[in-house]
Amino acid sequence: MISSGQVWPTIDGPLGLTEEASVDYARRFYKFGFALLPWLWAVNCFYFWPVLRHSRAFPQIRNYVVRSAIGFSVFTALLSAWALTFSIGGEELFGPVWDKLVMYNVADRLGLAGLA
Amino acid sequence: MDRNQQRPRSSILDSLGEELIGILTPVSICMFTVVLLVCLLNSDPSSSSSFSSIATAAYSETDSDSPWDKLLGAFLNSLVFVAAITVATFLLVLLFYLRCVTFLKLYMGFSALVVLANLGGEISILLIDRFRFPIDSLTFSILLFNFSVVGVFAVFMSRFSILITQGYLVVIGVLVAYFFTMLPEWTTWVLLVALALYDLAAVLLPVGPLRLLVEMAISRDEDIPALVYEARPVIRDDSRLVQRRVWREQRSNVNDDDVENNVVRAEEEEEQRSEEISVPLIDSSSSSSSRPETFLEGIGLGASGAIKLGLGDFIFYSVLVGRAAMYDLMTVYACYLAIIAGLGVTLMLLSVYQKALPALPVSIMLGVVFYFLARLFLEVFVVQCSSNLVMF
Numbered sequence: 001m002i003s004s005g006q007v008w009p010t011i012d013g014p015l016g017l018t019e020e021a022s023v024d025y026a027r028r029f030y031k032f033g034f035a036l037l038p039w040l041w042a043v044n045c046f047y048f049w050p051v052l053r054h055s056r057a058f059p060q061i062r063n064y065v066v067r068s069a070i071g072f073s074v075f076t077a078l079l080s081a082w083a084l085t086f087s088i089g090g091e092e093l094f095g096p097v098w099d100k101l102v103m104y105n106v107a108d109r110l111g112l113a114g115l116a
Numbered sequence: 117m118d119r120n121q122q123r124p125r126s127s128i129l130d131s132l133g134e135e136l137i138g139i140l141t142p143v144s145i146c147m148f149t150v151v152l153l154v155c156l157l158n159s160d161p162s163s164s165s166s167f168s169s170i171a172t173a174a175y176s177e178t179d180s181d182s183p184w185d186k187l188l189g190a191f192l193n194s195l196v197f198v199a200a201i202t203v204a205t206f207l208l209v210l211l212f213y214l215r216c217v218t219f220l221k222l223y224m225g226f227s228a229l230v231v232l233a234n235l236g237g238e239i240s241i242l243l244i245d246r247f248r249f250p251i252d253s254l255t256f257s258i259l260l261f262n263f264s265v266v267g268v269f270a271v272f273m274s275r276f277s278i279l280i281t282q283g284y285l286v287v288i289g290v291l292v293a294y295f296f297t298m299l300p301e302w303t304t305w306v307l308l309v310a311l312a313l314y315d316l317a318a319v320l321l322p323v324g325p326l327r328l329l330v331e332m333a334i335s336r337d338e339d340i341p342a343l344v345y346e347a348r349p350v351i352r353d354d355s356r357l358v359q360r361r362v363w364r365e366q367r368s369n370v371n372d373d374d375v376e377n378n379v380v381r382a383e384e385e386e387e388q389r390s391e392e393i394s395v396p397l398i399d400s401s402s403s404s405s406s407r408p409e410t411f412l413e414g415i416g417l418g419a420s421g422a423i424k425l426g427l428g429d430f431i432f433y434s435v436l437v438g439r440a441a442m443y444d445l446m447t448v449y450a451c452y453l454a455i456i457a458g459l460g461v462t463l464m465l466l467s468v469y470q471k472a473l474p475a476l477p478v479s480i481m482l483g484v485v486f487y488f489l490a491r492l493f494l495e496v497f498v499v500q501c502s503s504n505l506v507m508f
Contacts, residue, residue: 039266040265040266
């Protein structure tokens with residue numbers, strides 16, 4: 001229960017959101033994160049870090065934040081598995097496709113590497 | 117509250133140190149990152165001749181021109197650029213006067229997206245190219261997409277994590293500043309001086325666009341929808357929050373040439389609100405349901421308490437230091453110290469004059485003077501001493 005020491009749901013403390021606004025924000029961040037935005041989920045967890053720490057304090061916000069954390073971990077695991085396979089495997093694993101997929105070649109092909 | 121009345125009225129100096137650090141840290145981080153990028157990505161200086169933007173519209177510098185031609189060309193370029201900025205700022209004043217705030221916010225978000233995605237992507241590609249980092253295009257595009265979209269959220273939404281918003285503003289400053297260091301050399305220096313003079317005029321003259329903008333914002337008690345870095349408000353432990361509204365306004369006009377102008381304004385309003393504010397800090401259950409909202413509004417970002425520095429200040433300080441880095445690191449140290457000293461002087465003047473002040477002139481003038489002094493005199497001295505093993 002919240003005693004006289006007010007626990008703020010956001011990491012900014014008294015400068016951040018109130019509890020009512022936080023539920024709205026947590027929900028919106030959680031929903032937007034499904035648009036291939038795991039970084040938004042991570043920001044959600046970071047911003048509402050006190051909610052994760054005090055596990056009994058804010059049940060509604062905690063629901064969304066925990067789900068965001070799980071989503072972020074799953075997505076990161078998948079993405080890093082792919083990225084590490086790509087970079088470590090290299091040509092031996094992928095064959096000539098590697099040269100087509102790697103970023104600096106793609107940039108050269110599309111002419112992105114020059115400014116202005 | 118007798119204790120509050122018996123305590124002497126504290127001066128600004130009590131909290132100025134913490135606030136100074138709150139502003140100097142991000143400025144230093146921005147400058148350091150730009151210098152790092154310049155040192156990592158810098159190839160030969162002649163490659164900058166292919167760069168074109170509005171700042172080189174009148175004249176593009178080639179190596180074969182005489183110094184007088186280059187100087188003249190640089191003047192023309194700066195004239196064009198400052199004229200463009202003036203027009204854009206007057207447009208902003210007009211839009212703000214007509215209360216098109218949504219449009220301005222959308223424009224701000226859009227420009228943040230363009231800077232983060234476009235410039236950020238290009239600079240990352242340059243870095244990947246330089247280090248031959250084996251990342252694939254799918255991962256890269258997902259990361260870039262994430263980074264830019266969350267950046268737009270951070271800039272767009274008024275209530276977001278302070279740290280992340282500050283981080284993204286510094287990143288935007290770094291990206292635009294790196295972009296501007298690619299201008300030809302003479303153009304860069306003349307442009308910096310011209311912008312410093314323009315800033316002085318735009319803020320202090322009664323007809324200046326920035327002064328009009330700030331006065332409108334103050335009279336309507338609104339925030340200007342622009343990219344402004346805001347330091348975390350300082351809450352002192354005697355629970356008296358010094359309410360100070362300090363303005364540095366900046367506006368960004370995009371299409372590959374971001375345009376920023378800077379204004380600093382200070383207005384100190386105290387005690388009437390301090391008691392209302394100190395009470396909810398201790399115990400909010402006794403206040404009515406509307407109280408915590410107004411309390412948070414009172415010390416929230418944008419309404420009070422924190423020093424704000426326009427993003428254009430960040431950008432042009434970093435451009436100066438980045439251009440100094442293209443010569444040698446010795447000039448970097450000299451210019452860095454000059455700029456920090458100038459910023460300190462500006463903040464002191466701010467606390468004395470308590471009105472709108474331009475942030476560029478003092479620092480840029482000091483920075484330019486120190487750059488040329490270091491390049492012309494200091495370098496000779498240091499090189500002679502080092503080669504004769506006297507010092508350093």
